[in-house]
Amino acid sequence: MPLSLNSALDDLKLSGIRRFSSLAAQTPGCISLTLGEPGEETPANVRVRVGEDLDHGLTHYPPNNGFPWLREAICAWEAKRGVTLSPGNVIVTDGATEALFCAMTTLLNPGDEVIIPAPAFLLYDSLVRLSRGIPVELDTTPSDFQTDPSALLRAITPRTKAIVITSPNNPTGCVLSRQSMDAVAEAARMHSFYVICDDVYGELCYEPDCRRFSALYPELAEQVVVVNSFSKPWAMTGWRLGWVGAGEKVAAAMSKVHQYAVSSVPAFLQHAAVEALGTDTTPMRDSYRKRRDITLGALAGMGLPNVTPGGAFYAFPSIEGLGLSSEEFCERAITEAGVALVPGSCFGGEGHVRLSYATDEKTLVTGLERLAGFVDALRA
Ligand SMILES: Cc1ncc(COP(=O)(O)O)c(C=O)c1O
Structure with a gap:
């Protein structure tokens, strides 16, 4: 008889965030807006x-x-x-x-x-x-x-x-x-x-x-x-x-x-x-706020509805109306536009995608431009 394992593990899913960040890493030139990983250095x-x-x-x-x-x-x-x-x-x-x-x-x-x-x-x-x-x-x-x-x-x-x-x-x-x-x-x-x-x-x-x-x-x-x-x-x-x-x-x-x-x-x-x-977090907060505002401006330009995020470094726009599941959207964004996000389904939020703006500003802006191009192409 095969030896059993702890059955509490049977229903545990591996993190979808990691799956999409690995997909991004395997795709040459892909910009990853997947992880909640600060772009700055530890002070x-x-x-x-x-x-x-x-x-x-x-x-x-x-x-x-x-x-x-x-x-x-x-x-x-x-x-x-x-x-x-x-x-x-x-x-x-x-x-x-x-x-x-x-x-x-x-x-x-x-x-x-x-x-x-x-x-x-x-x-x-x-x-x-x-x-x-x-x-x-x-x-x-x-x-x-x-x-x-x-x-x-x-x-x-x-x-x-x-x-x-x-x-x-x-x-x-x-x-x-x-x-x-x-x-x-x-x-x-x-x-x-x-x-x-x-x-x-x-x-x-x-x-x-x-x-x-x-x-x-x-x-x-x-x-x-x-x-x-x-x-x-x-x-x-x-x-x-x-x-x-x-x-x-x-x-x-x-x-x-x-x-x-x-x-x-x-x-x-x-x-x-x-x-x-004892180290002041204001500079970190200020730079994330700036990137939040850049992200919100870009998402508005794409016409993706978004509840204004008041903190952290994520936006969670709705992709409803674009005809794709959140997983399909994220897979295609990687292969067709070279930008990686995380499907809302990984968080129990189908119909949305998570965009992490924790990365540096230059990378973020390029990622947002690619995303805008992808959304335009979907709508065309
Ligand atoms: C809401 C939330 N809680 C906890 C954690 C885990 O953080 P830590 O790196 O301290 O283990 C994270 C990491 O992304 C998170 O987003």
């Missing part, structure tokens, strides 16, 4: 700290949850954004990816449901399934990617254990309105479930009032899990550094998962992480 002051720590021999096992001085710096940084976390309840993780893994593994029992407002980053669905939970998709397309309170209430069942919120969002770039946040808070309060706040794009917000969920509803602190990452605002995707914070009980349980999954993040990256927290 020099951050990079230099690693060399210093290696020279000083900071190369042994650090504390599991991260050095106390880094966890204190994270809490001070969060406090400036209105988020109250205690250093004892923060774990430094291998990016937001591991933070979300710890959260799901800790919160879910088999059969527990997690509401995922969609379109959404695929990771949530996969991690829920790995924990033998049930992802419940809440389609936000009819409400311009905001949370419709009555749709949310319809998604809640006695098995609802958590909701994931991402603001600004991947793939839509949308920032949750105060009404959307209120709807989530009210439902969490009434029906008693956890709110997992994926704040990885929190620093890349172009709207004046971009508040964190946990800052708005401090009374829900015991139900909230805060996930964040060094990856996007400081262009540190390859460092694999993030954090997760929660109330005491949840944090203590997550720390077990973290300990058995990865033990700790590298010792010699942790002073550099403190350095990053």
